[in-house]
Amino acid sequence: MRDVVIMVAPNGARKTKRDHTALPVSIVDTVSEAAACHAAGASALHAHVRGASDEHVLDIGLYRELLREMATAVPQMLVQVTSEAVGIYTPAQQVDCIKALKPQMASMALREISSDFSEPEYAKQFFQWSLENDVHIQHILYSAEELQRFMDYRDSGVIPASHRCVLFVLGRYRVDFQSRVADLDPFLQHNLDQLDWFVCAFGHLEQQCVLAAIEAGGHARIGFENNLYLANGDLADNTAALVTSLVGTLAQRDCRAASCERARQLLGVRSA
Numbered sequence: 001m002r003d004v005v006i007m008v009a010p011n012g013a014r015k016t017k018r019d020h021t022a023l024p025v026s027i028v029d030t031v032s033e034a035a036a037c038h039a040a041g042a043s044a045l046h047a048h049v050r051g052a053s054d055e056h057v058l059d060i061g062l063y064r065e066l067l068r069e070m071a072t073a074v075p076q077m078l079v080q081v082t083s084e085a086v087g088i089y090t091p092a093q094q095v096d097c098i099k100a101l102k103p104q105m106a107s108m109a110l111r112e113i114s115s116d117f118s119e120p121e122y123a124k125q126f127f128q129w130s131l132e133n134d135v136h137i138q139h140i141l142y143s144a145e146e147l148q149r150f151m152d153y154r155d156s157g158v159i160p161a162s163h164r165c166v167l168f169v170l171g172r173y174r175v176d177f178q179s180r181v182a183d184l185d186p187f188l189q190h191n192l193d194q195l196d197w198f199v200c201a202f203g204h205l206e207q208q209c210v211l212a213a214i215e216a217g218g219h220a221r222i223g224f225e226n227n228l229y230l231a232n233g234d235l236a237d238n239t240a241a242l243v244t245s246l247v248g249t250l251a252q253r254d255c256r257a258a259s260c261e262r263a264r265q266l267l268g269v270r271s272a
Contacts, residue, residue: 003258005219007044010239012225013056036240041247041257044078076260080105109140144186170201178203204229
C-alpha cells in the first residue's frame with residue numbers, strides 16, 4: 001500500500017470570508033483548521049498569513065507567530081511557508097522572507113524567482129542557500145514547459161540535484177478557473193521517476209484531478225485556496241471536509257494517507 005502525502009492549502013492569497021465564511025484568515029483560525037485537517041489525514045500545511053485588512057502578506061513576524069502556534073497545536077505536522085508574490089513582492093523580498101525565517105519547508109514559483117530565464121544566477125544562489133540551510137523547497141510549476149525548465153536547471157546546476165519536490169498547478173489560467181483531469185497529461189509526458197511531485201487543481205473537479213495524480217504516482221495538495229466544493233458538487237464545510245473525502249477514496253486505490261513522520265521521510269524534510 002502506497003503512502004500519499006496530503007498537503008492542505010486552507011486559505012491562499014486571494015479568497016476571503018466573502019467566498020466562504022469558514023475560510024481562515026487569522027492565525028488562530030488557520031491553526032485550528034490545520035489541526036482539523038491533520039485529524040482528517042493531512043500531514044502538511046501550505047501556509048499563508050494575512051495582514052490587517054485580510055490581504056496577502058509576506059510578513060516575517062506573522063509567519064513566526066504562525067509557526068510558533070503550529071508547533072504548540074500540531075507539532076508533528078509539516079509546515080510549508082509560501083513565498084507567493086501575487087504581483088506585489090519582488091524576488092528579493094520573497095527570498096529575504098524565506099532567509100529570515102529559515103523554515104522547514106517553503107514553496108517558490110520558478111517563474112517568480114527566475115523571471116528572466118537567461119540570467120538564472122540569482123535563483124541559483126537562493127537554491128544553494130536553501131540547500132546549505134536545510135530548507136526544503138517545493139518548486140511551483142504552472143505548465144509542462146516550466147517543468148522542462150526545472151529539469152534543465154537541475155541538469156545545469158542552477159537547481160541542486162537533490163531538489164526533488166515540485167507542485168503542478170492545473171487550470172490556473174483557464175477562463176473559468178476550472179481544472180480538468182486532462183490538464184495533467186502534459187506533465188505526465190515527462191519522466192517523473194526522480195521527483196516527489198504534487199498536484200493542486202482549481203475548481204470542483206479538484207478531487208478527480210488529484211486522484212488521477214495519485215494513481216500516476218504523485219501526491220495531493222487540496223483546500224479552499226483552490227476549491228470550495230466536495231467531489232459530489234456540494235459546498236464543503238471547510239478544508240478538513242475535503243481531506244476526509246479524499247482519504248475515504250484512497251483505500252480503493254491501494255493507497256493511504258501518509259503520517260506526518262512518513263511524509264517527512266518521503267520528502268526528506270528536516271525536523272522542526
